Structures are given as C-alpha cells and as structure tokens.
Amino acid sequence: MLHIAVCIKQVPDSREMRIDPKTNTLIRQGAPAIVNYFDLRGLEAALQLKDEFGARVTVLTMGPPSADKAIKECIAMGADEGILVSDRGFAGADTLATSYVVGQTIDKAGEVWGPVDLVFCGKQTIDGDTGQVGPGVACRLDYEQLTYVEKVESFDPNTREIVVHRHLEDGVERVQAKLPALITALAEMNKPRRASLPGVLRAARYQPIVWTTNDFTDLDRSKIGLRGSPTVVGRSWVPEQKPVNTKILTGDTVNQVAEDLFTALFATELPGKLGWVQEG
Amino acid sequence: MAEERFDCVVVGGGPAGAAAAYTMAKAGLKVALIDRGEFPGAKNVFGGVLFRSQLEDLLPEFWKEAPLERLIVEERLMLLDEQGMVTLSHRNPGFADPPNSWSAMRAQFDAWFAGKAEKAGAVPVYQTTVTELLQEGDRVVGVRTDREDGDLYADIVIVADGVNSLLGKALGVHREWQPDEVSLGVKEIIHLPRNVIESRFNLEGNEGASIEFLGDTLGMTGLGFLYTNKESISIGVGIMVNDLQKARVKPYAVLDHVKQHPYIRKLIAGGEVEEYAAHLIPEGGFHSMPPLAGNGWMICGDAAQMVNAVNGEGTNLAVLSGRLAGETAILAHVRGDYSLGMLDHYNESIRASIVFKDLKKYSGIHGLLSGPERRVLFGKLPGVLNESISDYMSVNGITKEEKQKMLIHQLRDAAGGNVELLRLGLKGWRAINR
Numbered sequence A: 001m002l003h004i005a006v007c008i009k010q011v012p013d014s015r016e017m018r019i020d021p022k023t024n025t026l027i028r029q030g031a032p033a034i035v036n037y038f039d040l041r042g043l044e045a046a047l048q049l050k051d052e053f054g055a056r057v058t059v060l061t062m063g064p065p066s067a068d069k070a071i072k073e074c075i076a077m078g079a080d081e082g083i084l085v086s087d088r089g090f091a092g093a094d095t096l097a098t099s100y101v102v103g104q105t106i107d108k109a110g111e112v113w114g115p116v117d118l119v120f121c122g123k124q125t126i127d128g129d130t131g132q133v134g135p136g137v138a139c140r141l142d143y144e145q146l147t148y149v150e151k152v153e154s155f156d157p158n159t160r161e162i163v164v165h166r167h168l169e170d171g172v173e174r175v176q177a178k179l180p181a182l183i184t185a186l187a188e189m190n191k192p193r194r195a196s197l198p199g200v201l202r203a204a205r206y207q208p209i210v211w212t213t214n215d216f217t218d219l220d221r222s223k224i225g226l227r228g229s230p231t232v233v234g235r236s237w238v239p240e241q242k243p244v245n246t247k248i249l250t251g252d253t254v255n256q257v258a259e260d261l262f263t264a265l266f267a268t269e270l271p272g273k274l275g276w277v278q279e280g
Numbered sequence B: 001m002a003e004e005r006f007d008c009v010v011v012g013g014g015p016a017g018a019a020a021a022y023t024m025a026k027a028g029l030k031v032a033l034i035d036r037g038e039f040p041g042a043k044n045v046f047g048g049v050l051f052r053s054q055l056e057d058l059l060p061e062f063w064k065e066a067p068l069e070r071l072i073v074e075e076r077l078m079l080l081d082e083q084g085m086v087t088l089s090h091r092n093p094g095f096a097d098p099p100n101s102w103s104a105m106r107a108q109f110d111a112w113f114a115g116k117a118e119k120a121g122a123v124p125v126y127q128t129t130v131t132e133l134l135q136e137g138d139r140v141v142g143v144r145t146d147r148e149d150g151d152l153y154a155d156i157v158i159v160a161d162g163v164n165s166l167l168g169k170a171l172g173v174h175r176e177w178q179p180d181e182v183s184l185g186v187k188e189i190i191h192l193p194r195n196v197i198e199s200r201f202n203l204e205g206n207e208g209a210s211i212e213f214l215g216d217t218l219g220m221t222g223l224g225f226l227y228t229n230k231e232s233i234s235i236g237v238g239i240m241v242n243d244l245q246k247a248r249v250k251p252y253a254v255l256d257h258v259k260q261h262p263y264i265r266k267l268i269a270g271g272e273v274e275e276y277a278a279h280l281i282p283e284g285g286f287h288s289m290p291p292l293a294g295n296g297w298m299i300c301g302d303a304a305q306m307v308n309a310v311n312g313e314g315t316n317l318a319v320l321s322g323r324l325a326g327e328t329a330i331l332a333h334v335r336g337d338y339s340l341g342m343l344d345h346y347n348e349s350i351r352a353s354i355v356f357k358d359l360k361k362y363s364g365i366h367g368l369l370s371g372p373e374r375r376v377l378f379g380k381l382p383g384v385l386n387e388s389i390s391d392y393m394s395v396n397g398i399t400k401e402e403k404q405k406m407l408i409h410q411l412r413d414a415a416g417g418n419v420e421l422l423r424l425g426l427k428g429w430r431a432i433n434r
C-alpha cells in the first residue's frame, strides 16, 4: 500500500500573538499552539490520496512532549499513526539539523510500516518562515523535490507518477514526477477537513508513538540538536517603521474627490517614474 | 454515526458538565464530555468568584493546584448613588482560613476542571456542537453533533449546556426566557499592575477583595461587581433584561456609567481594558426551574436555572447539581434502568440539597425585583440613605433625636409613605425568608 508521510510542526498561533510594546517582539507565551497552517494542507492532500487510492498516512513531528496535541489533531482528521520525535538531544536544532532528523525519522518509519513513497511538508512554518526544511529533507532522502505546490492534479498508482502545479513568481509550472517524491504545500492547495466524530473519539484516546535519540540505530550525533546546527543568528531587530504621510480626501462629490486625487498624484514624482507623463 | 456507545454523554463542559463527567468517570462509567468551545471555558463568562464549598466535596484541596487568581479576604457591599456611596466592609482572618472563595478566570479554570474529568477517564469531544437530542419514542438515546458521522448513542444524556439551553428547549422543559427572568451581564477585565491593585485595595501577596454594589445603574434593577485578580480587575453589571428594554439602554452604557462613578473611577484609574464580554444570567430562580429529569436524560446547572442571584452564586450550584446528576447516573448504571422512575432520584437529591433550599428561600426575590418596588430599591433608596447618613454624621447643632426622626422621615418619603415603607420592608423580608 502507498505509504505517505506528513511532516508537521506545532507553532504558536500568530493570529493570537501580541507584540511586546517595549521590545517590539512577538510574545509567544500564551498564544495557543496550533498545527502549522501549511502542514495541514499537506495532511489534507495525503488524506485525499488515501480516500481515493488507499494509503497509510503517517504523521511525524520533531518537538517537545506537548506537541502530542498536534499529532492528535491529525489523527482526528484521519492519519493512521503519529510519531513524536522528542528528546533533549534534538533541541536547539536549526533547519539543517531538523531536516537530518526528519529524514532519519522517515527512513525509520519506512522500516516499520514499509518504504515511504510520498512526503508532504508545508511550504514553510508561520513561526520560522524559512521554508528550508522540506527541500532539506528531500535532499537527504534523495526524493524528487516538488516545492510550492498549489494543486495535485493527478496520481497514477500503477506508474507511480504524480502531476502537480507549482506556483512560481512568474507563473504556474505543471510538473510530472515519479515517486518517491516530496511535496511542499501552499495554502491554496486545499481546505483541510473537519474531523469526523469517530475521528475525534479515536484521537482522544490515541497515544502518539514517541521516538527518542535512543530509538535510532545509526544516528550521527554530531548532526543533531545544537551541535548539528551551524546557523548563527548575528543580530535580530525589528525594522523601524517609516512614517507614512497619509492624507484623507474629503470632497463633497465623488468627482471632486477624484479631481483632488488626480491633482495630488500629479504633484508627486510618481507619474514621471511610471512613465505616465513625458518629461518636458 | 460513531460505532461506540457510551454509558453517558454530557453536553457542556462548564462547571456543571465537568462535575458530572468527573463524578461518573471516576466511578468507571464510560463518559463522553462534549463542548463546543475550542476547549471548555474558552468562551465562558462569569463575574469572577469561585467558592470552596461544593467543589471541595468533589476535589478536596483543589485550590492547591487549580488556576485561581486571588484568595478573597475582604468583601464589601456598596450602595452607590450618583456621587457617593455607603459601604459595609468585612474582614476576618477566619473568613479566609479555610478559604471561602477566590477570584478566577473561566478560560483557565473550566479547562482545568474538565481536564480533571479527562484524567479520570472521560473522553473529551471538543470544538463540537450538539445540535439535537436523539429520541426514540419518549426516550432520549443520544445526541447529534455537527461533525460528520456525528451521532453518538448513550444510555443517559446529561444536559449542562448553560443558560440558553438549546437542548432544554428541545426537551420542552425550557421556555423562551421572559425578559424578567434573565439579566444581561456585561463585564470588562481591566489590566492593572499587581502593586497598584495591592495598594488600592489594601491587599498583600495573594489576597484579593470583592466588591458588590447596588444602585447607580440608571434606575434599573441590577447589581454590579468588582473583583481583584492577580494583575487585573473584573468589573461588571448585571441588569434585568426587561428594564433594559423599557429604558432602551444598551447594557454596556450602564457599565460605562458605573465606571465613571467618582468612587469606582479611582479604583480602576489608569487601567487598560483587556477583554469585554457579555452573558445572560438566569434570575427566575425557584419558579423558573424546569423538570429535572426524564427517560434517559437529566438537566443541571444554568440550563436548569440554578443560580442564586442574590448572593452571586452559580458555579457552586452548577457543580453540586452536576455531581448529583452524576451520582444518579451511576446508580442507574448499576441497576440498568434509565427511565424517569429511576432518574427522578436526581430530582429528589436536588430537593434535599442547598440548591433547592436556597433558591426556595429566595423565591420571593424575583417578584420583588420585577415589581414596582424595584424603582424604590434601585432608584431612590441608595441616594436617600446616603443623604441621611450625611445628615447624621454632620456636626451641625441639630440634636441626635431630631436627626433620627429625619432619617426615618426621608426613608418613608422615598418609599412613598409609612404604609409603603412597611410593605417594602415586609416584602423584602419575605422575599428572602421562605
């Protein structure tokens, strides 16, 4: 049977995060933990393939013990198993170390339940925003890499070929790839389903499978956690807000406002820059 | 439909539902606890004081681990008129040891309490709304939820879905509220630094103060409250809905008005409003309590109107009724009988409990508060009393005897004559002594 792995991360809900007025940084504390927005799209895509072709869907995350809540949410939606890779030894990982551990986990899940054919990741996390883990995992596993996917067009279980649409800056690229492959999901890809009642009941009792550093037989300890993370954050700051000159036009009629807007616009250098008017 | 059957499905994860689920799960029953919130308590609102009594019977020494704000060591009752106030303050070291009550936040407390039920074995089904009861003939056999395959069958359904009980209405035990049976509570949480709260209210460490006030609610029937939390103040008013309708006043206008009162204003000065909430409070009390059980179902807490509006008690009665419903369910489970005949045991235990006795004692209140006397009580009396005390306290050459006469005179005038004053006094006494 098709084996699909979905990589998820528990993140603080950025919609509910407040900004510390003194330091201008996000206060993560107190913000509810949710499954990363893009990852849920990956899970939904996996579940749609499961619905259509039959598949085993394994969800995995590297994170603190409290991330079991995120796993349970995925189980409620319909994932078969959830693995929580959790150990102090993994802590402090940057994207390089994270993609190494995630790659190892997918390998190990393959040993337990059969080789993983397809991996879904989110495009990026909403708390880290790097977008590097997905491609990193694909490289480690030597899988076809399909990033920024907005649509899974078709899948043929016989030829093991998948066709996806990649949303790029200058257009959409339609790509065909042969499994095994890794897909990073965009928000547009689908709308994650609401869990069914039997799903919620199963999740309520489900205990995620926990793997620690000791559960991996040939883990290279120099590549995990803080030690395996060469990234150095030199400095971080909040960009200064540039004052914006706002003027609200209040004319009596729409025409008056349009007139004023026109005059105001042409008093700036903008029309010249945009080539609306000829110099001289 | 979910394949799984439960011994009991509890609808609502507030204090009533959590207490019921905890009681049954601890006894080994297979229980599902359903709440529509992201987690129980997420959107729940109350003024802010939780009592030790009732909850302690279920979870001894719960205060050592429950998320609570401050231990209430001082209670003030305040009569407000437009500019001034008359206050009765009370402190007594024995009052807070063992504790009597704490200020608290429902989002934290309810989640914690429901967590206790989960740990005891209740299966949490959150972010799930029960849309209807499943019935077979005259028996309730389960619930329908808003999820796919969302029917859930159980031997007993405990309805604890709060004041607006949709399911109570479906059972036909719940009429639409009359405007004189409910108050609308509005509340703000105002952030203030810990040390400011402590110095303003004369507190130290974990101590807290509770102020309940009456009057200056624009002549309408209502009560106000102000509770100190760790780093905020909960302030709100509950106003009878029919008064709001008649006066065409928005409830938050009343709260804004109270916040401007010269005395209250200083207590909250400099604070920043963090949160605003509104919620109904059942006030009908005794006379509005519906039948409490039927074939396959029981109803408890706010859904069954179990609020003592006079003393601002609701959560404790909810907890007690939830526990009693849970205990009846355990009995029914043992006997394998879920009929009204069996579940009526819950009805009887409520009747023998403080819920029934207190609500019965105050059963006249509703009549008093919705009758014409309320104009005197909430409109005139606080001001007259304040004036009289001013006169009495002024050193101005008038004899004490004369002052005493004046005081009675003023009160009598406010009530509309001797007979009326007597009647009001009598009615008031009767309202709280049945």
Ligand SMILES: Cc1cc2nc3c(=O)[nH]c(=O)nc-3n(C[C@H](O)[C@H](O)[C@H](O)COP(=O)(O)OP(=O)(O)OC[C@H]3O[C@@H](n4cnc5c(N)ncnc54)[C@H](O)[C@@H]3O)c2cc1C
Pocket: B011, B012, B013, B014, B015, B016, B017, B034, B035, B036, B037, B040, B041, B044, B045, B046, B047, B048, B049, B050, B051, B128, B129, B130, B131, B160, B161, B162, B163, B166, B185, B186, B187, B236, B237, B238, B279, B280, B281, B300, B301, B302, B303, B306, B307, B312, B313, B314, B315, B316, B318
């Ligand atoms: C402004 C105000 C101040 C108050 N002050 C105090 C006070 O200081 N002290 C005190 O003890 N009491 C106070 N009360 C009263 C107290 O809040 C209630 O009596 C108490 O919360 C009742 O508990 P309950 O479990 O019956 O209902 P609720 O606490 O209302 O819980 C009902 C639960 O059911 C869930 N629910 C509802 N419908 C559905 C559905 N269809 N499907 C699934 N879930 C559903 C809701 O999400 C909620 O969690 C106050 C009330 C108000 C409004």
